[in-house]
Amino acid sequence: MQKTLTSFDVATLVIELKGCLIGSRIKNIYQIDGRTVVLKLHLPSQPALSLLMESGKRLHLTSYALAKPKRPPAFCMALRKHIRNGTITEINQYEFERIVIIKVRARQEEFRIVLELFGHGNIILIDSQNFIKQAISFKTMRDRSILRGKLFQQAPPSGKNPMSLKFSDLKELKSLKGFEVIKALSKFLSISGIYAEEILFRAQVDKSKKCELLGKGDLKQIFEALDTMCSYIRTGRFEPCAIIDKNGEWIDVVPVTLKKYSELICEKFKSFNEALDEYYIKTLTKQVETTAAKKVEQQIAKQQRILTEQQTSLEKALRQAKLSREIGDKIYANFHQLQSLLQRIVNEKESGNSWKEACSKIEEEKKNGITPSNYFESLDTKKLILNVSIEDIPFSLKLRSTVQENATKYYNRAKKTEKKAKGAEKAIAETMQRIEDLKRKKAIAVEETSKPFLKKRKKAWYEKFRWFYTSEDLLVVGGKDAGTNEILIKKHAEPGDLVFHADIIGAPFVLIKAEGKTPSDASLHEAAQLAASHSRAWRMKFGAIDVYWVYPEQLSKTPPSKEYLPKGAFSVHGKKNFIKKTLVRLAVGINVKKKPFAIIVGPKEAVRTRTNIYVEIIPGDLPSSKLANRIRQMLKQKAAKNLQEKISKIPLEEIQALIPFGKGRLSNH
Helix, strand or coil: CCCCCCHHHHHHHHHHHHHHHCCCEEEEEEECCCCEEEEEEECCCCCCEEEEEECCCEEEECCECCCCCCCCCHHHHHHHHHHCCCEEEEEEECCCCCEEEEEEEECCEEEEEEEECCCCCEEEEECCCCEEEEECCCEECCCCEECCCCECCCCCCCCECHHHCCHHHHHHHHHCCCCEHHHHHHHHECCCHHHHHHHHHHHCCCCCCEHHHCCHHHHHHHHHHHHHHHHHHHHCCCCCEEEECCCCCEEEEECCCCHHHCCCEEEECCCHHHHHHHHHHHHHHHHHHHHHHHHHHHHHHHHHHHHHHHHHHHHHHHHHHHHHHHHHHHHHHCHHHHHHHHHHHHHHHHCCCCHHHHHHHHHHHHHCCCCCHHHEEEEECCCCEEEEEECCEEEEEECCCCHHHHHHHHHHHHHHHHHHHHHHHHHHHHHHHHHHHHHHHHHHHHHHHHCCCCECCCCCHHHHCEEEECCCCCEEEECCCHHHHHHHHHHHCCCCCEEEEECCCCCCCEEEECCCCCCCHHHHHHHHHHHHHCCHHHHCCCCEEEEEEECHHHEECCCCCCCCCCCCCCEECCCCEEEEEEECCEEEEEECCCCCCEEEEECHHHHCCCCCCEEEEEEEEEEHHHHHHHHHHHHHHHCCHHHHHHHHCCCHHHHHCCCHHHEEEECCC
């Protein structure tokens, strides 16, 4: 069973999160499923952080990449509307309950995100006037309502706050007559059973002891043990670890070492957030693996049932075919006798006797062992069917058909049934193949799902910019806006590097990181092409434009006399080195050499040194959403079959982000 956070866990998490999230900006918000929300957070000069909140269950930072739905749900859109780009100002635990309140300053208003981690839980967005703006689930309860536009009320306390408890308060335990002390303690305080048990273990008080039997010494020892547990929270002295059993299964994650787990393996972590992140990924992986296996097992069981039915039908068909052919053979082997029997019955009827009288005569002869009367069994006078038996094989003959016609009927029936049996054999072979395929699918599913979730890759500094590697493996980095232009030149341009700019107003700076080398003409043209393609020339649908390059020392933030340099702009001094008629076009490809493979973009000459799976785009009017879809389809067509499915799963927004000015078209399309 998956762990649910306790009030001690929540207290620990809040202390850790306060230390790293206050002042962070909410860059984006994603809703993973009906209960789980991830806040993508940014702090200046710090790696991006992802805070995961699952109502009723968990809260922690995660370093793993989680699949996001293509269309954000309504709750996610509401959060984006109100608090995206907001700043986290406070994170608190409400009393000592399993409730976390995150204050966000956004759009000159203070919002609160209330995460409830008890029962089914909830995530509620509240405005500065304490009115509910949105919630994961709206509901009316006995003691309060969670409805849009209503004043927000906290859930009633589940017990006394142990952090502010006095010894005199603990005496109330004795009034809970009939209760075992472990149940009474967890009910009396806002703590879970596991921490109630730990406190009693440290206090050396029998957990099954009745409350009315508790002495003053017992209460004192319980209070001291409780105070010791609370001191970990007050001082921030945590020892986060995962608890692992002898089979290697993770059974719990705790912020401090518990005596209850002293016999088990304890794997320590730097933070409780990190420990929880690893724990939930492991349990989630196991759940996905089990679900995937069960799903295929159900399909296998269905095919096994079909196979059993098919095999039963085949056996029946083979028996019927064998019997029909055997009857045909018996008819021909006793042709004259059966013909004589048929004729005898017909003659008796034609001579004026009734069917009954005719049968009586035949039966009398049968008693006397006269052939062919001894073959006779019965006569169906309504259908004119003669039932006979030869060598204990019963069968019927039509009176209106000749013996030969009756034999042919059985041979035809045998052929028809044999044909049906062949079809059944083919169907059985196909079903058996499906079962084998499903077994292989199950093995693959288990292998795939048992692989650990991928941790988010730490991005290199240049990935905040536009970038590519030239055909001679030199890094080229380009600004995205005025802010990144400024950072690129001020922070990353070094002596020996080359700075490019399209000869048009409204263009980014592009930097070749020379690393002590002299860039070749090929690298110069490739860097120039990036500068040209992300300039206003793309929007204006130019086919080519002039680009110049200079050294970093030729750039200055000092404007010419009586002029002003806006953010991201620099004045250029000295000679400009022009590359005339630089093409305005880019290639988008898949670098399969990287694992996981990556989308790359740049001039065709640079891209094709790393992959043969690429397409070229040029200025045009097709919106980026449609163009991205076409790019993905073309890349899929050019890729080997084993890569096509992976390419089809590349999020379109990743490709859209590479298209200059949000419009374009495929080259030669």
